[in-house]
Amino acid sequence: MRILIITAGSRGDVAPFTGLGRRLMDAGHQVAVAAHPSFAALVGGCGLDHRPVPGDPRELIRAWSRAASREEARALTRAYADGLADGVAEAVAGGSDLLLTASGPAPLSLTAGEAFGIPVVGTYLVPAIATREFPLPNARSTDGLGPEGNLAAGRDVLRRAEGVFAGAVTRLRAHLGLPAGASSAPVDVRPVFHGFSPLVVPRPEDWPSWAEVAGYWWPARPCGWHPPAELVDFLQAGPPPVFIGFGSMAAGQGERLSELVAAAVERAGVRAVVQAGWAGLSGRGDDVLAIGDVPHDWLFPRTAAVVHHAGAGTTAAGLRAGVPALPVPVMADQPFWASRLYRLGVAPRPLPFQEQH
Template sequence: MRILLSTYGSRGDVEPLAALGAALQAHGVEAKVSAPGDAEFAALLARAGVTMAPAFAPVREWAKEMINRSRSASPEGRARLIAAQAAEIVARQYEALSAAAEGCDAVVAFGLFPSCAAARLVAEQHGMRYMLGTFCPVWLPSPHNRPHEYPSHPLPPGVTDNRLLWEMDIRTKNALFGEAVNGQRASLGLLPVENVRDYVYGNPVLLACDPTLGPWPGSDLIDAVQTGAFILPDERPLLDGLEAFLDSGPPPVYVGFGSISVAKEAGSTAIAAIRARGLRAVIARGWAELGTVDDRDDCFAVGEVNQQVLFGRVAAVIHHGGAGTTVAAARAGAPQAIVPQIGDQPYWARRVAELGIGAANDGPVPSAESLSAALDVALAPETSTRAAAVAGKIRADGAEVAARLLIELAGQPSR
């Protein structure tokens, strides 16, 4: 049996699929991951022992280009840019996935909507089973949450009926992605689809997040199978220099903001807030190449690092609220201070606060006052106690649960 796993996004999108691929291979399934061809992802998948099939483009430079294009655009201009990007992604990703899917029995797609649309088209053309996956409940139609708001397609003020909003979401996705999907279908001699959202989502959906952190209350709008987060075991030791830094004083505070646009400003603010409390910091460079700001010996900068080990040795984790970092910190029992920006980050920040294992910054751009307030909550003794208690509830078997489910489904006739 062969299963293709597809995503297009940052490390938080790729690492879980490395874990799922490894779990599938432990059951004798030949797994392949289509992911951006950045060197860091190639190394990650090689470490997991999973074959990589490069997606249509590396993601770092592509993301920078898209951000630069959208900065000066109006909401209407950003909507047109999204539609144009979608058409490019669907067409180019369709070609990449068509080659990768040869001989496969199923494809499972995560990541950007247009990338998932391309995977759905490939599955249809190859007669393979298809399944969409997501790492957060907020992306799924449900009476319990509102849909994502897109530029030039705001959710109407005063409307509180989530069912109605999800109906409107169908029209929004048709407006933004319909031409991309149906244009590609036309090029393949296929009839258009009237509802691109439900075509790409399919039913059921694989919900790959921890039920304690991100519970799924169920929905009559879509069926979701919650497996738990996909966690890739990491046995790598910490670098000698980092080990020495950790051993030389009290537990530091970890600071990492991944690929978010305010990373540099947030990093400097975080270091100042940490130093104001007489604490030390470990700075994750990330896409913004954060550094130590000066030559004082109370900060240590790291690149690629084993978070599973490191987070067990820090006083708190300041981060952007990505699903992967949130579950890694929660699993290690590390209190969290989150500076959420986009996508599902506000949801994870809210859940961390609701669980009592940390706090969210008040607003997307942290000031010295706002981040200090969040850090005060994270460093409080009661937060540390609660974080340790919640750590014992975080499941580590999500990839295994999903692997068994996919093996069962892949053996059934495609629909």
């Protein structure tokens, strides 16, 4: 079977699908991943085909931070969605028998699947079906809402997500010759498999029967990967270090954050491995080593603790390694995962990124 996985966003929105894709490929399927051009090496390095979709998520995040108004930020998002729609349609037109879609581009994937007569299955990395048990990630309010409040907050999240792509879906339907007005909301994708552990987020009892929690899809290691010699030497030169990294967050804030990290490491009296990420963190001091992308499943078990932005994948890797975590959430679903870590008793209260100076 030819399977196309459609995703969009930062590295954390792509890496888990390399693991899912490799397992499907090992089962005998042909697998391609539609993702932004900046992830061609990540996808291809894991032995999967890459189909590009327009967009630069790093530049989009930077543009959001520079936007002079909420309307300007919305215009940037609409332009991103329009480009993504064209890319999804082209990727699907390249041929496939089954579409697996992340929750973000789900409205576009559903539209393209309808046009080309291809079934669509949801493969979501975050909870994306409203429930009475908790507010969905990105809810405007989360504390003490009660069952009905949780449900309402979740539905609001889904409405806002649908609104981001509404214009792009309308234009895509017209481009593909589909009748206007039909819904292409994420909730219309069925079935849906959620790629996180039921021990971290148990399946809500009020979810429909077509929604499941499947467990984490661990990112695949690039073919032939070996740890950098400098990192191996650093790990062997002293006690396990603390990992510090913010993934795809805080683009352009490397100088300020590097100074903050250096001061914190010195004050705590620990060694640290600092992952540059999109912020561009640097290592300062004899007890700090700066690194690029290193598979977390290899690195985290060799650390004493992990300080991170609480992205879904990094959160999962820390749990899998069994090391303490200090979550510093920045945006999107990160406060949700940070709160989960605290409630599980494996991390202290989250330290919101905006409060760190």
